[in-house]
Amino acid sequence: MNVHTKTLLVVINASPYRSTRARDALDLVLTAAAFEIPLTLLFCGDGVFQLVADQRAAAIGHKDLAATLPVLPLYDVKRICVEQAALAERDLDPAQLLLPVEVLGSAEAAALFHHHDQILSF
Amino acid sequence: MNIAVVVYGSPTGSPASMSAYRYVCAALELGHRVSRVFFYGEGVHNATRLAAPPQDETSLPECWQRLARSHQLELIVCIAAALRRGVLNDQEAARHGRDASNLAPGFELSGLGQLADAALNSDRLITFGGNG
Amino acid sequence: MVLHTVCHSPYQHGALRQCLRLISAPAALLLMEDGVYAATRAAAELVAIEPAIEIYALQADLDARGISATLNPRVTPIDDRGFVELSLHCARMQAWY
Numbered sequence: 366m367n368v369h370t371k372t373l374l375v376v377i378n379a380s381p382y383r384s385t386r387a388r389d390a391l392d393l394v395l396t397a398a399a400f401e402i403p404l405t406l407l408f409c410g411d412g413v414f415q416l417v418a419d420q421r422a423a424a425i426g427h428k429d430l431a432a433t434l435p436v437l438p439l440y441d442v443k444r445i446c447v448e449q450a451a452l453a454e455r456d457l458d459p460a461q462l463l464l465p466v467e468v469l470g471s472a473e474a475a476a477l478f479h480h481h482d483q484i485l486s487f
Numbered sequence: 488m489n490i491a492v493v494v495y496g497s498p499t500g501s502p503a504s505m506s507a508y509r510y511v512c513a514a515l516e517l518g519h520r521v522s523r524v525f526f527y528g529e530g531v532h533n534a535t536r537l538a539a540p541p542q543d544e545t546s547l548p549e550c551w552q553r554l555a556r557s558h559q560l561e562l563i564v565c566i567a568a569a570l571r572r573g574v575l576n577d578q579e580a581a582r583h584g585r586d587a588s589n590l591a592p593g594f595e596l597s598g599l600g601q602l603a604d605a606a607l608n609s610d611r612l613i614t615f616g617g618n619g
Numbered sequence: 620m621v622l623h624t625v626c627h628s629p630y631q632h633g634a635l636r637q638c639l640r641l642i643s644a645p646a647a648l649l650l651m652e653d654g655v656y657a658a659t660r661a662a663a664e665l666v667a668i669e670p671a672i673e674i675y676a677l678q679a680d681l682d683a684r685g686i687s688a689t690l691n692p693r694v695t696p697i698d699d700r701g702f703v704e705l706s707l708h709c710a711r712m713q714a715w716y
Contacts, residue, residue, distance in 0.1 A: 370607060371606065371607050373606050376713060378637060378715070379619075383619065384528070384529075384619030385528055385568070385571070385619065386528065386619055389527060389528050389568065392567065392599055393527075393599055393602060393603070396598070396599040396600055396602070396603045397603045397606065399600075399603075400600065400603040400604070400607065402603060402606060402607060409637065409640075409641060410633065410637045411633075448640070448641070450640060471640055471641065472643070474641055475640075475641045475642065475643035476643065478621045478641065478642075478643070478646075478711070478713055479621060479643070479645075481711070482710075482711065483606045483609075483612045483711055484612070484621075484711050484712060484713045485493070485602075485606065485612065485614060486614060486616065486713055486714050486715070486716070488707055490706075490707075495716075496716075501626075501652075502626070502652040502653075502680075503626070503652075503716070506626070506651060506652060506677075509679070509699045510699060510702060510703060510706075512699070513698075513699035513700045513702065513703045514703045516700065517700055517703055517704070519703065519707070610707075611706055611707060611711070611712065612711070612712065613706055613712055614712065614714040615626075615714065616626065616714045616715075616716030617716065618716075
């Protein structure tokens with residue numbers, strides 16, 4: 366029987382190349398997963414651009430984070446969620462993102478903030 | 488209750504560091520425990536001992552150092568974010584062949600595990616984000 | 620109860636808009652730093668926020684910007700200690716930046 370551990374919601378709200386935010390979020394997620402913290406990710410706003418397939422970050426001298434994201438389900442990240450409104454206004458098809466995601470309407474996405482013990486935002 | 492604070496903006500790049508500092512001061516004045524201040528991303532620039540702002544400007548690196556001395560505050564700087572930005576202690580400067588170090592006294596370089604630990608063990612996790 | 624903080628101006632940054640898409644009661648919204656520009660009567664965003672959500676603005680940031688006198692009636696100014704107490708009263712915090 367596991368002792369209750371705090372659950373963590375990581376909110377990812379930034380586009381992939383504006384700063385180190387995308388990298389910092391991913392590093393934190395991997396660390397938290399190694400600590401066996403039950404994790405949910407919510408990609409919202411411009412954060413959904415991190416999930417676009419076929420990114421070639423080397424063209425602008427960036428490391429390719431898109432190569433790491435698909436392994437997240439293997440790290441016991443419980444849920445990888447995406448804000449449906451963010452996808453729609455950016456004309457992104459959830460079926461063509463670089464990993465399988467749970468698409469949430471506004472009410473469901475808003476509910477995530479109430480159902481986790483701690484929140485970190487990037 | 489114990490509070491952990493995450494500082495994710497640099498002293499000059501956004502108001503985040505000053506907001507975080509004021510929050511921590513207020514929390515300590517109210518008698519609450521601030522278990523850790525974790526500096527991540529651009530926040531690592533709060534930990535330099537080389538900043539030399541004009542006398543009539545606030546030096547946040549010095550503010551944090553004074554607070555750490557008076558309250559035994561744990562000031563943790565994410566080592567990966569720090570190395571990336573050139574905030575190094577003696578050990579890392581030697582390891583990376585750099586001819587100088589600049590980590591201010593009172594700050595400690597450590598891994599993201601300290602932030603994960605804060606998420607697990609603090610009652611409140613308060614983030615101050617910047618302009619990145 | 621969730622504390623949401625917004626630290627950017629609504630006129631130039633999407634942080635408040637993104638927050639308002641995902642904030643739901645029980646919650647409190649704290650406008651701070653340039654986010655206090657949304658706390659004046661001029662900014663239209665506050666009208667659409669459901670009444671159950673408490674809205675606060677950090678006094679020091681209002682004073683710094685010279686806009687304390689134009690506060691929207693829905694907004695309660697709080698000082699730094701009030702911010703701490705609010706953050707402890709709420710169970711968790713989301714920073715929009």
